[in-house]
Amino acid sequence: MISAALVDLVRCPDCTAPLDRAGSAPAMMCTACRRTFDLSRGYLDLRPSTTFAEQTKYLEHELHADARHEAIAPPVLGSRIRNDMLRRFLRPGPGDRIVDLGCGNGRAIVWNAATGAAVLGVDISPYFAPEAIEHADLILGDLRRLPLASEQFDKAWSLDVLEHLSEPALIEMLREANRVLVPGGALFVYTHVRQNGWPAAGVRAVNRLASLCERLGLIDLRQERLRKSDHVNPLVDHAHLRRVAADCGFEVERITYYSPVVGAFFENVVARMVERWMSRRAARRLPAAAATDAAAGVREARRSAQARVRRGGLLYWSLRGATALMKLDLLLFGRVPTGPFFALLRKPHSPPGGAS
Template identity: 30%
Template sequence: MIVTAAGVHCASCSTDYPVHGGYIDLMPRAVEFGYVSKYVAEEAELSEELDYRELAPPLLAAGVRNRALVRMLDLKRNDVVLDNGCGTAKHAVWNADRVGLMIGSDPATMFADAALEEVALAKADSRRLPFADNSIDKAFSIDVLEHFPRDVIDDYLAETARTLRPGGRFFAFSNTSDPSSLQFLTDASRKLGRAFVRAGVYDFERQARRKSDHIKALRTWDDVLDAMQQAGLRPVKIVFWNSVFTSFVEHVLMKLGEAVLGSARRGKAKAPSATPAAAVSEGTHREIRARQRMRARLDRRGPTYYALMAVTLMMELDLWLFGSLKSGSYFIVVEKP
């Protein structure tokens, strides 16, 4: 390999891997895959509505996920860590200072600005990871597996296992279709949320679009364990997320706050421009305005930040109180023997 200012040149195959403003393109050449993620196929359209460039602190549901990641994966100062399917790479950014080297890998390049500056980013496909065998100490995957058909999941996990060193660990957060024994409590919050939707207070269009390609090929918890075993990965720790408190926050409390804070009458805030391919709804505009205004408040680490941190800790009670009760959403740590 020859490293230049423009990227990396492979002398043996004469392939160039260019650098693009903060990430390197390491996508496999001359390989065609049958499955293409929506985030790759519709990257231009989705970039209009995902509001991905700026990052807030790890709060609310993202904060619960991140706290579980830090706690369960036990990140160390000398670790080489891979965020496999990193998306915006927000979790990589939030934890980059905890480890020796943080790598983010994704075939879509909707990376946050902070990630372009603080994380070693690669445009790459998880079915052909551009990393050597046994080169990664720890890896993680958050909200990824539910997007893939089973054959892609198998390739994804096999490649993750290949790159992990012996004794290396992989943390995943995803969800199956398994019902929770506490479903009646979460359904109550969702029913209240639907009442506000019918009243026109807010909507869930943006969330529905983001989740529109969820396949959940691992439909049951047994499917999850089977996939990990097939990849040669041994379960070490499991925590389920029965979203009793979380459902109320996400379906009612947070959406009411967005409806108020995202009102167009509260002043001007930049909003994404709609494209013919994917018009952005007013509900999506309102949600993005609310997030932009909230980020401005959170940067000051004042009362708003600490109020949301308190809500985050309340949501985390779902893990501490009900984490042993099987549900659709789960955190799992597996180890390569």
């Protein structure tokens, strides 16, 4: 959707001037450089006219061949862990104006609609879910040049994004996030550094089990490898995180570490086994012409699983039970420094070194 509030918040990605409606056309126009921006698809295309050399693989169709972006099911497993931590750290609520930086298909916005916060999503990839397009303000834009007015958002979140950026791109992104936040505003992030703690040995053991299961034909991890193939992992360790955050105008106010040992077992082994079984069953029901498409069975299995989760019932509550067990990772290892982490970055009320 395109709300009146969105019109007031957006800026031209090229010259930073305000935008206005372009007459009766489904577009907006920059009031200074007169460039027009399409909004006919239900989201506003505010990509800069100059393309950055560094681009994410999430722009490639192959990464979306399993159609996971097409629908939004209730959060379970790792998605539930991340969303629960988001709510615990950021506490979104009525009156908050929030920007989701790297919103993907918009699912976190939909999951948090009931909080009453006004959330706007920005992503460089146009694979938004129809449900998100219908109910949320969405922008197709680059996080390194946010097409948004300065100091307009109380809070922001960015999930599974920072590890896809080089260090220069990460610094550009964080500085832009700082710019659009009000003084005292907060940014919640989930990402990881390269240096792992001792609990990572358990995660590696589970991943070796998953590789064995794949060799035996019990699971298929090709899509997951493709999705992680552009991980750059720019942050070396948590000291590096704090230096980069400070360089971008943030203080690391709070951090919880996440070593998903139990989580890796459920997500990389058990869930993948179920998905493999459902994919094979779905492939047998497909027409002969579609059966030659290797991803067709996975797409049908995901659509079926998402529909069943939305209806509730045995599958949904089984996944909720597994999610509860996965929270043991936070209870047991949440204070042990390791690669993956949840953090709250705070923009000070006054610039570093300035008057308080």
